[in-house]
Amino acid sequence: LCYFQQGSQSHSVKHYWYTSWPDHKTPDSAQPLLQLMLDVEEDRVESPGRGPVIVHCSAGIGRTGCFIATAIGCQQLKEEGVVDALSIVCQLRVDR
Template structure:
């Protein structure tokens, strides 16, 4: 995600990032949910993975297809939150 964001910022135009896996649901949903969650953590200091997932599924049914993918999003956001904590310090 950091590589995609860095590339987006350095591009000549700041258009949207387009993400798509084979069905556009599982891995795509994980990437989008993690991106949204990271932004929430940066701006608000908290994240609501269930709310993000519900909104994604309202927009496109079936996003984040498996329990393992949902757990992955939680884990990725946990790692990102830990990184934010070390960068900002106590």
């Protein structure tokens, strides 16, 4: 957790460093990614109005896209009971 102050304004940033997915490789298991998703979502729900979740990996496309697609899929599963992975990935490509 980092705190920044400029004049009378202060900001805090919670930084997650996910190390279970090596660069240019496949993760051994999806469980650590799902746990990260749960941790981030829990912090987001506990801190409404705190601003967006920002995601980035070294290249900004592989792991970042997987994290975002997984987050959207989890939300879709919770709200609709099904996940349309193809539409999620297609929409991410459009929004890129």
